[in-house]
Amino acid sequence: xxxxxxxxxxxxxxxxxxxxxxQKALTRWVAKTARTQEEYQVLLDDIRNGLGFxxxxxxxxxxxxxxxxxxxxxxxxxxxxxxxxEQYGDFVLKSCSELQMLTExxxxxxxxxxxxxxxxxxxxxxxxxxRSAILGVHPTRNLMEGRYPYLQKTVRxxxxxxxxxxxxxxxxxxxxxxxxxxxxxxxxxxxGVSGDDVAELFRRKKFRDIAVYNAHDVRATTALYxxxxxYFILQS
Numbered sequence: 401x402x403x404x405x406x407x408x409x410x411x412x413x414x415x416x417x418x419x420x421x422x423q424k425a426l427t428r429w430v431a432k433t434a435r436t437q438e439e440y441q442v443l444l445d446d447i448r449n450g451l452g453f454x455x456x457x458x459x460x461x462x463x464x465x466x467x468x469x470x471x472x473x474x475x476x477x478x479x480x481x482x483x484x485x486e487q488y489g490d491f492v493l494k495s496c497s498e499l500q501m502l503t504e505x506x507x508x509x510x511x512x513x514x515x516x517x518x519x520x521x522x523x524x525x526x527x528x529x530x531r532s533a534i535l536g537v538h539p540t541r542n543l544m545e546g547r548y549p550y551l552q553k554t555v556r557x558x559x560x561x562x563x564x565x566x567x568x569x570x571x572x573x574x575x576x577x578x579x580x581x582x583x584x585x586x587x588x589x590x591x592g593v594s595g596d597d598v599a600e601l602f603r604r605k606k607f608r609d610i611a612v613y614n615a616h617d618v619r620a621t622t623a624l625y626x627x628x629x630x631y632f633i634l635q636s
Contacts, residue, residue: 402469404512407617408524409462409610411599412451452599455530461602462610463501464618475614476501479607491615502532506540514556515543516625518576521559560624576620585623588616
């Protein structure tokens with residue numbers, strides 16, 4: 401079994417560069433929902449700051465992967481100096497375009513039968529698939545094939561948030577940081593960066609900082625997956 405842990409970082413398009421029809425489609429419900437002008441502004445700001453959560457209004461700026469069996473990882477990230485690469489611990493940081501990172505990812509994905517994410521079924525996988533189609537890249541693995549293990553016939557996609565909350569049975573899901581904290585795993589947020597900071601880092605052209613944060617995200621997901629395989633899979 402070949403296992404690949406993955407995580408992505410995304411940013412949204414510039415709100416002011418969106419056409420008026422798109423802006424209206426994204427905000428038409430706000431006026432109906434907000435009860436005060438202050439609430440209206442909060443909801444509007446949430447929409448503007450949340451464009452990176454959708455592949456329809458955002459794009460990928462980093463894609464981190466880790467080969468569990470080989471103990472080797474890589475982070476593909478967009479930046480000013482395309483083609484630059486460096487070693488960062490057990491990761492290689494490679495600067496490239498979004499098209500290149502998606503092309504390389506799907507080409508490498510052919511060699512794996514197990515993919516591990518945290519909240520990847522709701523976010524990472526749909527984002528990857530849509531951005532690939534938008535850029536004309538053909539996916540080579542169906543990362544959305546069946547939510548439950550018995551429905552996954554060609555590849556296994558283990559979404560740790562799904563697995564560790566027993567597919568929504570837990571009252572509160574918990575994000576990656578909370579699971580890392582509980583299990584004694586170094587959280588990527590301990591480096592002083594969170595996913596909410598990615599857009600600002602990208603605006604300031606701190607591309608490498610995004611890549612490093614992404615590598616820590618993948619490391620944390622890997623460590624959590626090792627806990628999962630040790631304690632949550634019953635041995636026959």
